[in-house]
Amino acid sequence: MLEAAWWGFVGGAALLVGALAGILLPTPPRVLGLVMAFGSGALISALSFDLTAEAYDLSGGGAVVLGLIAGSAAFFVGDLLIDRRGGHRRKSRKGPQPDAGPLALVLGALLDGIPESAAIGVTLLEGGAVGAAMVAAVFISNIPESWSASTGLKAAGREPRRILGLWLLVAAASTAAAALGYGLLGGATPFALAVTQAFAAGAILTMLADTMLPEAVADAGPMVGLVAAAGFTTTFLIWAA
Numbered sequence: 001m002l003e004a005a006w007w008g009f010v011g012g013a014a015l016l017v018g019a020l021a022g023i024l025l026p027t028p029p030r031v032l033g034l035v036m037a038f039g040s041g042a043l044i045s046a047l048s049f050d051l052t053a054e055a056y057d058l059s060g061g062g063a064v065v066l067g068l069i070a071g072s073a074a075f076f077v078g079d080l081l082i083d084r085r086g087g088h089r090r091k092s093r094k095g096p097q098p099d100a101g102p103l104a105l106v107l108g109a110l111l112d113g114i115p116e117s118a119a120i121g122v123t124l125l126e127g128g129a130v131g132a133a134m135v136a137a138v139f140i141s142n143i144p145e146s147w148s149a150s151t152g153l154k155a156a157g158r159e160p161r162r163i164l165g166l167w168l169l170v171a172a173a174s175t176a177a178a179a180l181g182y183g184l185l186g187g188a189t190p191f192a193l194a195v196t197q198a199f200a201a202g203a204i205l206t207m208l209a210d211t212m213l214p215e216a217v218a219d220a221g222p223m224v225g226l227v228a229a230a231g232f233t234t235t236f237l238i239w240a241a
Helices: 002-024 029-059 061-087 102-127 132-155 160-183 190-220 223-240
Strands: none
Touching: 002 102, 002 132, 002 160, 029 061, 029 102, 029 132, 029 190, 029 223, 061 102, 061 190, 102 132, 102 160, 102 190, 132 160, 132 190, 132 223, 190 223
16 A cells, blocks of 8 residues: 555656646746647556556456446536536636635646546556556646646736645645555455446546646647647557566
């Protein structure tokens, strides 16, 4: 469990790197959009091979379909509730909605980050060693996520210490989620483990389609597709090594 927590912390620490960049560095929107596109492609690759394909090998198509649909639906419902509280633009460099409360921003950040971190713990359980591609993809994608969101929060007048406090909380939750993903499923059946992996994949994929990729396209335009493909390729090579 400690190993899972460590790798969850590694992935979550990238949020702090991105937050500091968003607070301290003036970043051209196009650059930020392209970095987000690369991270999105990396995550798509990791959830395809480290989660979905592994789940299929464990327990077949039924577990994969069940997990993907459940994970996607869970994220969709949670995201819808958070959007209604003002969290719709939580990752935008332009800032959140004017009526966005702190709770909506915190819950939105947790909803986006926890499935990725839990997936790290699950990959450690399934193979006996942490999924390097999953850790790399989470780390790569977390930097532009918090970078863009922190840039927007700063533009909206939020204090830097409060912005950092938000991402410290999410990084701590990411560490705990990775540990719990490992600890709670230690004696799970192959079917339960496969459903859990696919559940995480479905939630992450829905998050990418709903938040990261639209923001990337808005900032960087048609180059997003090429850069996302580069991110996908990079993570695939890590997985295949």
